[in-house]
Amino acid sequence: MNIDLLMVLGLLFTAVVLFVINKPRMDVVALMILVALPLTGVLTIQETLAGFADPSVILIAALFVIGEGLVRTGIAYRLGDWLVAKAGSSETRLLILLMVAVAGLGSVMSSTGVVAIFIPVVLGVAARLKIAPGRLMMPLAFAGLISGMLTLVATPPNMVVHSELLRAGMPGFSFFSFTPIGLAVLVLGVFYMLATRRWLQRDVDSDTSAPPRLTLADLADSYRLNERERRLQVRADSPLANQALDELQLRSQYGINVIAVERQRQFRTLLLMATGNTQLLPGDVLLVDLASPAIAVLGAYQELGLEALPLRNSYYSVHSHELGLAEVALPPESQLPGKTIQELGLRSRYKLNVVGLRRHGQALEGLLVDEKLTHADTLLVAGSWKQIHHLQSLNRDFLVLSLPAEVDEVAPAARKAPYALLSLAVMVTLMISGLVPNVMAALIGCLLMGAFRCIDMPSAYRSIHWPSLILIVGMLPFALALQKTGGIDLAVNGLVGALGNAGPRVILASLFAVTALIGLFISNTATAVLMAPVAIATAQALGVSPLPFAMTVALAASAAFMTPISSPVNTLVLGPGQYRFGDFVRIGVPFTILAMIVSVVMVPWIFPL
Numbered sequence: 283m284n285i286d287l288l289m290v291l292g293l294l295f296t297a298v299v300l301f302v303i304n305k306p307r308m309d310v311v312a313l314m315i316l317v318a319l320p321l322t323g324v325l326t327i328q329e330t331l332a333g334f335a336d337p338s339v340i341l342i343a344a345l346f347v348i349g350e351g352l353v354r355t356g357i358a359y360r361l362g363d364w365l366v367a368k369a370g371s372s373e374t375r376l377l378i379l380l381m382v383a384v385a386g387l388g389s390v391m392s393s394t395g396v397v398a399i400f401i402p403v404v405l406g407v408a409a410r411l412k413i414a415p416g417r418l419m420m421p422l423a424f425a426g427l428i429s430g431m432l433t434l435v436a437t438p439p440n441m442v443v444h445s446e447l448l449r450a451g452m453p454g455f456s457f458f459s460f461t462p463i464g465l466a467v468l469v470l471g472v473f474y475m476l477a478t479r480r481w482l483q484r485d486v487d488s489d490t491s492a493p494p495r496l497t498l499a500d501l502a503d504s505y506r507l508n509e510r511e512r513r514l515q516v517r518a519d520s521p522l523a524n525q526a527l528d529e530l531q532l533r534s535q536y537g538i539n540v541i542a543v544e545r546q547r548q549f550r551t552l553l554l555m556a557t558g559n560t561q562l563l564p565g566d567v568l569l570v571d572l573a574s575p576a577i578a579v580l581g582a583y584q585e586l587g588l589e590a591l592p593l594r595n596s597y598y599s600v601h602s603h604e605l606g607l608a609e610v611a612l613p614p615e616s617q618l619p620g621k622t623i624q625e626l627g628l629r630s631r632y633k634l635n636v637v638g639l640r641r642h643g644q645a646l647e648g649l650l651v652d653e654k655l656t657h658a659d660t661l662l663v664a665g666s667w668k669q670i671h672h673l674q675s676l677n678r679d680f681l682v683l684s685l686p687a688e689v690d691e692v693a694p695a696a697r698k699a700p701y702a703l704l705s706l707a708v709m710v711t712l713m714i715s716g717l718v719p720n721v722m723a724a725l726i727g728c729l730l731m732g733a734f735r736c737i738d739m740p741s742a743y744r745s746i747h748w749p750s751l752i753l754i755v756g757m758l759p760f761a762l763a764l765q766k767t768g769g770i771d772l773a774v775n776g777l778v779g780a781l782g783n784a785g786p787r788v789i790l791a792s793l794f795a796v797t798a799l800i801g802l803f804i805s806n807t808a809t810a811v812l813m814a815p816v817a818i819a820t821a822q823a824l825g826v827s828p829l830p831f832a833m834t835v836a837l838a839a840s841a842a843f844m845t846p847i848s849s850p851v852n853t854l855v856l857g858p859g860q861y862r863f864g865d866f867v868r869i870g871v872p873f874t875i876l877a878m879i880v881s882v883v884m885v886p887w888i889f890p891l
Contacts (some may be wrong), residue, residue: 289322294760301847301863307857309749309849312756324763332762333755337721342394342754342850344724345744348706349399349743351731354695355702356603361403366410373413377479378406378472380418381425386470389436397426401858409687411621416482419859420869421475422884426851429469430840431464433457439810439839443832445813463884465886466875481869484875497688498598501607505638505662507598509539510572513544513591518564520587521731528558534624536582537573541635541664542597542605544569555666556830557633567603569597571637597665598855602688603698606667607637609683611660616679619659622652632676633669638662667692673700703733750853757847785812786826786891787882790834793817794878797838802848803806806839815837837881843870 288431293315300311319330365383382399389398408415419562428435434457445780447454468809502508522530525598532538540556546569554560562568583590598607601829603869614620618626628634639646640660646653653659660683663670668687674682695702709727713720729735737745761768793813801809817831842848846856846866855861 284767286322286324287764287769287772290319290324290577290760290763290767293318293322293487295520297757299879301346302846303863306852307749309504309752309756312753315756315759319759323761324767328470329762330759333758336755336758337664337719337752339754339758339843340590341667341721341724342398342750343719346746347728347737347742348403348709348724348731350741351705351728351737352399352694353402354741355699355736356696357699357702360699365407371411373417374409374476376413376699377418377421377475378853379471381421381428381468381475383423384425385429385432385464386883388426389432389464393426393429393437394854395447397422397851397854400852405858411642413648413841414482416859416861416865417479419481419855420457420482420861420865421851423851423855424471424475424843424873425468427840427842427849428464428468431467431837432462433464436460436464437840438807441850442804442807442810443814443817443836443839446818447752447832450818450828451463452818452832453828455833459833460836463466463553463833463881463889464533466880466884467837469837470876470880471873474876479868481867482861496684498607498688499596501609501684501686502598502664502806505640506647507638507662508596511596512572513593513597514538514566514568514570514571514583514588515591516562516566516568517587517589518562520562520819522562522586522588522708526559526561527556530562533573533588536584536586538586539571539573540568541571541634541637542569542601543567546579553601555605555633555669556629558630558699567591571635579733581674602667603692604871605664606670606686606689606692607664608673608685610663611681611683612655612657612679613659613681618679619657620657622654623661624652632665632673634663634665634673636661637664668694695736696733698736702731702736705730705734705736719888721784747854747857749857750850754850755845786830787886789820790830790885791878792835793820793831794838794841794881797835798841798844798878799877801842803841804847806842808834810839827889827891830885830891833885833889834881837877837885841874841877843874843877845870859863 297311297315301308307680319325320327351591364582365376365379366871377656379871384393384396384400400422401419404418407413408418417627423586430440434455440460444454448568488814502511522532527540532540540554541553542556543560543562545552545554545563546565582588599607611811612624623636623639626636627712628636638661639655640662641656663673670682673680682852705727708730712723722769728742731737756863793816796805797813800812813835816834819833821828821831844867846852846861848866848870852866
């Protein structure tokens with residue numbers, strides 16, 4: 283063992299210790315490594331900093347942008363809505379659906395990209411169901427890693443091992459050669475995460491935790507909107523059809539305040555914020571706020587040709603990505619006290635509707651348009667999130683007191699959702715077909731997202747999680763350093779020498795364990811490059827088929843469950859899940875052993891020795 287290898291191993295050990303104690307933070311440790319490695323003389327500055335130009339790093343950055351485009355167009359939240367709808371209030375059903383969906387998508391595209399896309403979805407779902415994010419983030423990461431065991435193109439190590447087999451004159455693997463084993467590991471993973479999720483919740487001191495933010499439901503309850511919300515459909519024979527709201531005077535004459543209009547357009551429903559110029563069409567569904575619940579039984583519906591539709595949930599919750607609420611006060615210098623709600627002209631000036639009034643902390647039972655305002659009043663306004671944000675800038679007459687938590691889930695480019703799906707489809711198709719490298723496919727997807735205005739440049743730059751990229755870049759040089767100093771060769775030669783006379787299954791288990799351990803410190807692709815020739819040569823020396831040995835190395839390269847730096851997938855969920863280094867060790871090591879047992883049992887059965 284030479285002095286250069288000792289220095290590299292010393293740096294590696296120091297980095298792992300700092301990762302374990304989490305002081306300083308991991309991206310700072312990565313920067314320290316980038317400074318220290320050139321000082322050892324083992325690597326040049328160019329070799330140390332080559333990670334900044336590594337295709338995998340650029341790919342991850344591009345996939346963050348793709349994920350942000352799906353968030354800004356509302357697709358990510360719609361997927362979250364689907365998960366919530368299918369799971370109901372069952373966290374168990376949610377976890378199963380999440381892992382199956384992520385593993386399925388990851389089997390045909392980058393697992394890192396899938397996890398990056400699902401992180402905001404999972405955070406949103408966890409907030410809605412009041413589940414600690416940590417109970418879902420690690421299952422998300424594990425499903426992303428297991429997806430690499432499902433198909434030939436799921437992850438680069440599979441292709442590396444396949445290419446090595448072809449180079450050795452072997453037939454290689456088919457597209458679905460991995461699938462039976464991957465499905466078994468996925469089923470095992472689902473049951474394992476269901477059993478261990480209670481250990482993933484980080485306890486928070488209730489005395490120091492921030493108070494929960496108001497939600498749309500909280501605001502609706504405090505202003506008693508639930509008593510007055512209605513959905514009314516315009517019948518074909520309605521006298522309201524083909525007329526503008528300003529001409530109808532529904533609020534002043536009937537006490538019906540139209541907030542928004544649901545209008546069917548081909549295969550989707552458009553939500554139009556009500557303004558004075560909004561023209562009603564037959565079939566439109568009006569989301570209305572009544573001045574008094576008694577209006578519903580006074581015959582106004584029949585007279586106006588409206589039909590009441592069921593309203594199972596508040597329409598503010600149903601349309602929370604587009605329709606918002608905000609609590610507004612009148613500052614001392616405001617000129618509005620003394621005016622009536624009708625005289626404010628919020629609908630005509632700002633495209634907002636006043637739907638609630640609270641005086642001295644008490645919500646009024648009904649909303650009267652001729653009620654004069656005082657300095658002690660607070661108003662509840664409804665409209666698009668864009669207009670609500672505009673109201674925040676008018677701080678001379680209005681003071682926006684609070685915005686509900688749902689404002690974080692706003693989809694500012696919701697109408698561009700079809701284009702975002704098209705961009706995603708193009709990227710996935712290019713990745714599956716192999717017409718261009720994955721990084722080029724992701725960059726093409728980013729350019730399409732920008733060309734279609736699904737995302738703008740400021741949002742794109744903000745979407746990239748730079749600490750994760752710095753951590754990955756800082757760890758990449760260790761692969762080259764270990765190769766140049768002979769560390770990898772030393773480990774490989776020791777394995778072959780120690781296990782040359784052991785039984786095939788023992789050697790398979792040892793190959794899995796060594797591959798998984800090497801993968802703790804270098805990328806799984808580099809691990810596969812190093813271990814695949816060793817696996818094939820070992821099989822040839824024993825006079826058995828190389829296929830099970832090569833398959834074992836490929837599966838072990840994807841079994842990066844043991845530390846948060848074993849794979850970019852784990853690194854991505856480290857922050858959102860509020861995990862520590864030890865959480866991955868505690869949960870990941872036992873599952874890696876289980877995956878090894880499944881592989882050692884099934885691989886020789888599917889690929890006879």
